[in-house]
Amino acid sequence: MAVQAVAGATPEPAARPEAVAARRSWFAGLRSAKTITGLAILGVFVVAGAFGPMVWRTDPSALSDDVLQPPSGAHWFGTTQTGQDIFAQVLVGTRVSLLVGVTAAVMATVLSLIVGLTAGYVGGLTDELLSALANVFLVIPALPLVVVLAGYLPTRGSLTVAVVISLTGWSWGARILRAQTLSIRRRDFIEAARATGERPARILLFEILPNEMAIVASSFLFTIVFAILTQAGLAFLGLSDVTTWSWGGILYWAQNNQALQSGAWWWFVPPGLCIALIGTALAFVNFGIDEYVNPRLRVRGFHPRKSRRVRRTAPKQVVQDAGAAGDVLLEVTGLRVDYGDGPNAVHAVDGVDLVLRRGEVLGVAGESGSGKSTLAYAITRLLRPPGQVVAGEIRYWPTSAGPVDVLKMSDAELRAFRWAQLAIVFQSAMNSLNPVLRLREQLGDALIDHGPGMTPGQRQKRIAEVMTMVGLPTDRADAYPHELSGGMRQRALIAMALVLEPDILVLDEPTTALDVVVQRQILTKIMNLREQLGFAVVFITHDLSLLIEVADRIAVMYAGRIIETSTAKQLYEAPRHPYSDGLLHSFPLLHGPRRVLTGIPGAPPDLRLRSAGCAFQPRCTQAMAACTTTIPLLSATNLPTEAPDHQVACLLYQDGEGR
């Protein structure tokens, strides 16, 4: 089936100014219902603790004749058996409990940061000593220690209690931060910072610490809860100053005066409820902080529920029965993928139609940011929020049955489909391989998951087979990824992709990180294996001249759309779209005559803005007035020299008016 025309997109109003976008992103982390609820509850406590005692001027210790009164207009939370106002006690208690919690959390967090970061970053003897110290504090049972310390200290005021709690609460945070620092300090961006001459303190504070903020925040918030609970426990046991009103102090007096037995529920329920509520609020806030400090979790302007609605109500595309032709393996129709939603959504794939035939190599070329990887992720259903398919279909045509809609597969169907029928090789082999597993285990995992009937002996045989197939010596099966060269790792990934003999292999810039010699060896290997095994390849790269060498057909992408598609030969001999022509003249060809490299002036458009005309028009040397107002459709050029499946989305060729 020839590639179908893409419906023109409706022009939308211009995107908001950057300032608004930035503000939106800042609030995005605070947007979830949990975060808002947590902050609201916390806000009420902070306001009550800070201003409550000034507004509700009743002395919490003042005695009155209203003894053991249930809640009323005069005493909102009732009274004690000496007539004290419980609401006034709770307000003062809120202030004291929050102060103890926050003070202890600040001290414990600072201690754990100093110990954890220093031990992890400096290493050696310092690490051993600090880790030993943290381990000692970790194994000492915290509560008995607190009880002993609090019992023997000369003063038992709030500050003393906070110090005691922080001394027993810092060590687990320090252990986690040390482990995290150990792992981060070996990452490439830290090496790069060192290489640029950054001082250790700066690296710790500005490179490592921001990566640990989620842990620090979580440790801080949970130490507040731990401290409030511990302080309440100490007060309840009479081990802190119970003449100072705190939630624990109120519980102590309620217990001592047998409030439970006398049915005075209003005496112990309010402080108990406060402790439970503050714990819940801090846990909710923790979710929000996680999202805010980790940009990967921060799904700007994205509402999963709303996006699902878009998906369900998106107009169904009319799909021609391409499989009837028999050679169609994968068919993408009207595919649109956005990152986020609303006016700031990035329209990364914007109405793509593609057909992959059995056994062919389909190249997808385009500049960085044109949407190639997003297309690959959508096809393999590996898109992560805020990425979402907003329209279109992806149909897989197995040999034995009718077409299957990949986008509608259940999780179980998807697990069976991925790797067994469709495998993907990513650009960065080091990131795709598990650093702590040997190659043999990683290759074996796919076989265990997808071929449960295989005996261990059969699995080992298959592992040796695929390793030989991709040109990896079988004696490297027990190597860890870091013991292999870049080329070997990439071969290992290809071996993993082919271990189940899939129908489709998606290659997303599989050799970009390698030198040209290894690049060539690996590509030749893939193409030979394709001849041998008959799988089809979707090969994604920015290097059009490389595709000319290896692909059967090529689709050129620009700003999320396919702007030209044809056989590799036609595209090489007569690229029609000015962008394809520019792309072809941006890289030297591997074979053939030397040609002048011109490149393409300008930069790709902002994919948040929907253009009213051709997205390439601002950079096009042949643009006409109509190009600013009309979105060209992908269609056959009607030029006599063209084959029917040479299609181009350019007004220069519409209605046969080619130039």
Ligand SMILES: Nc1ncnc2c1ncn2[C@@H]1O[C@H](COP(=O)(O)OP(=O)(O)OP(=O)(O)O)[C@@H](O)[C@H]1O
């Ligand atoms: N997680 C994300 N959130 C928001 N926008 C994204 C995200 N990932 C990609 N994009 C945007 O989607 C567009 C397409 O990106 P994509 O990575 O698919 O392009 P590409 O052609 O594969 O580029 P490259 O060759 O550099 O990998 C770009 O504008 C990019 O900024």
